[in-house]
Amino acid sequence: MSSQAEIVPTRYMEAINLGLADALEEDDRVILLGIDVGAGGGIFTVTRGLHERFGSERVIDTPISEMGYVGAGVGAAMTGLRPIVEIMFMDFISVCLDPIMNQATKLGYMTNGALSVPIVFRMQTGAGRSAGAQHSQSLEAMLAHIPGLKVVMPATVTDARDLLLEAVRDPGPVAYIENRRLYAMKGDLETDPLPLGKARVARPGDDVTVVTWGQTLRDCLKAAETSSASLEVIDLRSLVPLDIETVYRSAERTGRVLVVHEAVQDFGAGAEIAARVGEEVFDLLLAPVRRVATPAVPMPFNPALERSLLPSPEAIAAAAEGLVAEGR
Amino acid sequence: MALIRAFETRVSELYRDGEIPGFVHTSLGQEAVAAGVCGALREDDYMATTHRGHGHVLAKGADVDGMMAELFGRATGLCGGKGGSMHVADPARGILGANAIVGAGMPLITGAGLSSKLLGQGRVAVAFFGEGAVNQGTFHEALNLCAIWDLPVIFACENNGYAEFSANADMTRVASVAGRTAAYGVHAETVDGNDVAAVHEATDRAVERCRSGEGPVVLELMTYRWHGHYEGDAQPYKPEAEAQEWRDRDPLILAERALVESGAATADELAAVRAAAEARIDAATEAARQAPDPAPEEAFAHVFAG
Numbered sequence: 001m002s003s004q005a006e007i008v009p010t011r012y013m014e015a016i017n018l019g020l021a022d023a024l025e026e027d028d029r030v031i032l033l034g035i036d037v038g039a040g041g042g043i044f045t046v047t048r049g050l051h052e053r054f055g056s057e058r059v060i061d062t063p064i065s066e067m068g069y070v071g072a073g074v075g076a077a078m079t080g081l082r083p084i085v086e087i088m089f090m091d092f093i094s095v096c097l098d099p100i101m102n103q104a105t106k107l108g109y110m111t112n113g114a115l116s117v118p119i120v121f122r123m124q125t126g127a128g129r130s131a132g133a134q135h136s137q138s139l140e141a142m143l144a145h146i147p148g149l150k151v152v153m154p155a156t157v158t159d160a161r162d163l164l165l166e167a168v169r170d171p172g173p174v175a176y177i178e179n180r181r182l183y184a185m186k187g188d189l190e191t192d193p194l195p196l197g198k199a200r201v202a203r204p205g206d207d208v209t210v211v212t213w214g215q216t217l218r219d220c221l222k223a224a225e226t227s228s229a230s231l232e233v234i235d236l237r238s239l240v241p242l243d244i245e246t247v248y249r250s251a252e253r254t255g256r257v258l259v260v261h262e263a264v265q266d267f268g269a270g271a272e273i274a275a276r277v278g279e280e281v282f283d284l285l286l287a288p289v290r291r292v293a294t295p296a297v298p299m300p301f302n303p304a305l306e307r308s309l310l311p312s313p314e315a316i317a318a319a320a321e322g323l324v325a326e327g328r
Numbered sequence: 329m330a331l332i333r334a335f336e337t338r339v340s341e342l343y344r345d346g347e348i349p350g351f352v353h354t355s356l357g358q359e360a361v362a363a364g365v366c367g368a369l370r371e372d373d374y375m376a377t378t379h380r381g382h383g384h385v386l387a388k389g390a391d392v393d394g395m396m397a398e399l400f401g402r403a404t405g406l407c408g409g410k411g412g413s414m415h416v417a418d419p420a421r422g423i424l425g426a427n428a429i430v431g432a433g434m435p436l437i438t439g440a441g442l443s444s445k446l447l448g449q450g451r452v453a454v455a456f457f458g459e460g461a462v463n464q465g466t467f468h469e470a471l472n473l474c475a476i477w478d479l480p481v482i483f484a485c486e487n488n489g490y491a492e493f494s495a496n497a498d499m500t501r502v503a504s505v506a507g508r509t510a511a512y513g514v515h516a517e518t519v520d521g522n523d524v525a526a527v528h529e530a531t532d533r534a535v536e537r538c539r540s541g542e543g544p545v546v547l548e549l550m551t552y553r554w555h556g557h558y559e560g561d562a563q564p565y566k567p568e569a570e571a572q573e574w575r576d577r578d579p580l581i582l583a584e585r586a587l588v589e590s591g592a593a594t595a596d597e598l599a600a601v602r603a604a605a606e607a608r609i610d611a612a613t614e615a616a617r618q619a620p621d622p623a624p625e626e627a628f629a630h631v632f633a634g
Contacts, residue, residue, distance in 0.1 A: 031446065057446055063476070068435050068469025075439020078424055079374060080447050083439075098466075102429050103436060110415040111425065112408035113630040148631050172633030 013046050013183040015157045019164035020047060020084065024054050027082060030168060032059045033073050034086030034122075043088055044124070044183060066096035070121070074099045074173075077119040078107065082168060087123040090177060091137050104173040105148035120167045124178035126215060127262060127310055133298035136306075138214070138263035141272075143175045144239040150174040152196060152238040155217035157187030159237055166196040179215040179262075199243035201250070205232035208320040209250040211273055212260040213237065220260055222313035229320045239269050247273065248281050255286035256323045260316055265293035287323045292316050329359040329524060329580050331392070332383040334605040338613060339382065339399060339413075343559045347617070348399050352413050355383040357522075357554035360579035361486050362387040364527025365454060365547070368535055374422045374440040374453035376433035379414045380486075380553075381426035384456050390418045396612035402619035409622045410630075422451070431464030433457060434483065438470045441479030441544075452538045454482040459548075460491020462505050471512050471544065480538035482531070483509075483546040486521065488553040493565050505548040514544050521549030522579040525586065551579070 010018070023030050032050065034042075038061035041048030051059040062069040066087060073085035087093060093100065104117045127136035144151045152167060152174060154160040160178070167174035174196075194200055203221055207229040212220045213236040224231040232250050236243065251257050257277050259270035274289040292311045300306055336354040343352045355362065362383035369375065369388070377384040386395060390406060398405030399413050406416050417425030424440060427433045437455035444451040461467055462485065474481045485505045489496055502508050506516035515537065519530045527549055534545035552574035556563045563571075587593040 029447070063469075063472060065469040065472065067465055068438065068473045071432065071435020071466065071470070072439040072442055072473055075376075075424070075436035076442045076446075077439070078419075078436065079440045079443035080449070081439075081443050098429055098432055099435060103427075103432060106415075107417075107425060108633050109630045110407055110411040111417045111419065112410050112626075113633075114407070114417060114419050115424070116633040118633070150632070170634070 009186040010157050010189050011183065012157050012160045012185045012187070013044065015160035015189060016046050016164060016178060017048065017050070019161035020050055021053065022161070023084065023165055023168040024050065024058055027168070029080060029082045030058070030084065031076070031081055032084045032086065033062055033069055035062055035064055035088055037061060037086050042086070044180060046183075066092055067098065070096040071099040071103065073119055074104045074117055077104070077117045078115050082118045084120040084122055084168060087121060089135050090123040090125040090139055091134050093123065093139065100143070100149070100173070100175075101146050105146050108172060109148060116171050117173050118171050119173050120164070121173065121175045122178070123175065124180045126180040126182070127294070127299050127306060128181050130301050130303050130306060132301045136299040138261070140177055140239055141263060141267065141269045144269060148172065149240060150196070150238065151177065151240045153177045153179070153214040154237070155182070155214050155235050157185065158190045158193055161189065162193040163196060163237065170196065177214065181215050185218070194237070196238055197241035197243060199237055199246040200235045201232065201246070202235045203231065203233040205230040205254070207231065207254055208256040208258055208323050209234060209247065209254045210258045210260060210316070210320065211236060211247055213239065214262060216260045216262050216311055219311055219313045220316055223316035223320065226313065227317035227320050229324045231320055244273070244276050247277065251277060251281050252284050255284055257285070257289045258292065258316070258320055258323060259289065260292045260311055262294060262311065264296040265291055266296040268293055287326050290319055290323055292319045329363045329583055330602045330605040331608060332359045332362055332386050333580050334602070334609045335386060335392070335395070336382060338609045340555065340559055342613065348413070349401055350412050352399070352559045353380040353557065354555050354559060355380050355553070357574065357579065358486060358488060358551045359383055360524035360527055360583065361484070361521045361549045361551055364524045365456070365484050365531045367528050368531035369452065369454065372422050373451050374424055374437060374444070375456070376424045376437040376440070376454070377426050377456040378430070378433060378458060378461070379426060379428050380458070381416065381456065382413070385416050385418065385423055385426065388423050389421045390416070390423055392608055392612045393615050394418070396609070397616040397619050400616040400619065401621065402616055403622040403626070404615070404619040408626060410626065431457060431461040431466035434461070434466045434470035437481055438473050438479060441474060441481040442477065444480055445477070450539070452480045452482060452535050454484055456484045456486055458491060459485055459487040459489070459496050459505055460494070460499070462508060463491070463499055471509065471514060471546070474544035475512050475514050478541060478543035480541075481544040482534045482538060483544060485546065485548045486551060487548050488551050490553060490557070490566070492557040495565070506546060509546040514546055516546035516548065518548040518550065521551035522577050522582060524579060524583045
């Protein structure tokens with residue numbers, strides 16, 4: 001693992017850039033494909049400098065043609081390259097779902113392992129800036145529902161770099177989902193990171209296990225600072241693989257589980273976690289599993305309306321305190 | 329061609345008799361396309377095909393026993409019984425797979441062409457597809473990418489006149505695939521797809537262009553699908569006279585006639601080729617019948633790589 005510790009504190013988006021540079025540096029087969037990722041440096045400047053450093057055969061601008069270039073990334077992964085394919089907004093998987101859902105995640109299985117597809121689908125989401133209903137969706141549950149696809153959602157500066165590197169090194173397809181509300185967040189780049197597939201206890205506590213990933217980690221940690229309840233905050237880091245054991249171990253102590261996510265609540269990943277907790281450690285629960293998530297509506301443009309829908313530290317703290325109050 | 333004819337004829341019968349599960353799409357009548365294109369390729373050249381891909385896969389060199397066993401879903405199949413007719417693949421021979429999503433092979437083969445170019449592999453990458461797939465966005469997106477990146481990719485359009493049940497002329501104002509290609513600044517040729525020598529020569533020219541770095545080529549290979557979209561499709565949508573006209577231009581008989589007329593082979597030798605193909609398929613069929621199903625735990629293998 002590369003050591004960039006001297007650059008601290010680093011912004012989340014800079015850490016992604018460092019991860020991309022490290023991935024391109026350590027393996028000549030790695031290429032970056034996407035719209036405006038080249039000399040332009042990416043629409044949010046995340047890929048700035050990479051084209052100059054690695055050239056136009058490694059950092060490749062594409063037409064606005066997601067079905068074509070994402071599919072080409074999958075074909076390139078089948079034949080010797082290790083592409084990182086950028087999908088500018090996660091919402092745009094709507095126009096390139098076939099290479100993800102029917103090709104990359106099926107070809108290894110359907111060929112009994114004769115083909116492998118080492119590709120990273122890099123994308124970003126993040127509501128809260130009036131981007132509207134077509135630029136604000138967190139669709140990780142949709143992706144996690146596809147067998148064979150790993151789904152990672154870095155919530156910290158360190159994970160922004162290290163989960164990306166882990167994703168590139170993975171022998172199969174990985175969806176790496178950034179949250180653009182975190183782009184400017186500063187943090188320390190740490191060394192000796194956790195491997196992909198391990199959850200992290202971001203803050204220890206005794207009363208309520210709060211399970212989250214991505215941007216809402218910040219909201220949960222803020223809630224933990226102000227809540228009258230003692231919150232143990234778990235950053236899942238990846239939905240697939242799902243480190244549910246870390247959740248069970250915490251729930252065994254707290255007896256209460258709250259799942260928090262930015263994606264809409266209905267049929268979201270929180271439902272899967274609640275079901276597993278109910279199936280496996282029901283007898284240890286002191287209260288029902290609860291969720292704090294965005295209501296199932298398309299995200300409105302109006303800033304006040306949008307704010308009213310997204311999870312907030314206040315809502316998380318209130319839900320946690322409610323769990324303590326209703327406990328048996 | 330004789331092997332493909334024997335294979336597809338047998339598969340049609342086995343499917344009718346319930347021995348092969350799932351869906352089956354045969355390429356009877358289109359054998360010259362598979363043999364002509366794949367005959368002009370090297371073993372390590374890449375190829376991606378469609379739901380109607382048995383002929384292409386066989387012509388690219390896949391093991392006949394492995395193919396038949398795969399259609400039966402057996403553990404000895406090319407994909408261990410987990411792919412089936414629509415997903416046969418043999419990456420060791422550059423066969424990146426049949427594909428059950430119409431048009432999906434073209435972006436994938438674009439990526440194979442990108443690997444070939446960036447890694448200096450020197451391989452040509454060929455996507456087979458039907459004229460129906462030209463109405464998918466993937467054709468246009470992949471062709472444009474190959475054009476701007478000068479990739480060594482051959483778009484081999486098997487124009488059999490029908491997209492599933494629908495005649496090509498009803499689904500586009502521009503029936504010529506080569507004509508639609510002109511918009512992308514890509515070289516295209518329209519060829520008699522029932523003339524194996526013509527297909528082979530056109531592919532030779534396309535391969536030469538690709539290997540010399542001139543970028544992609546579209547080959548529009550005019551042929552006809554004898555059977556329905558799927559086995560069991562009664563084809564009420566096809567005029568009988570049209571079907572008969574194409575059956576009279578059986579590509580296998582045309583090829584045999586040409587060989588006899590040129591003195592390259594005798595009728596007896598050609599009869600022996602057909603008989604050998606039948607015997608090969610007999611053996612593959614019997615082996616597939618006897619082969620075991622995959623072990624139950626195989627259902628969980630290779631969901632994730634590595």
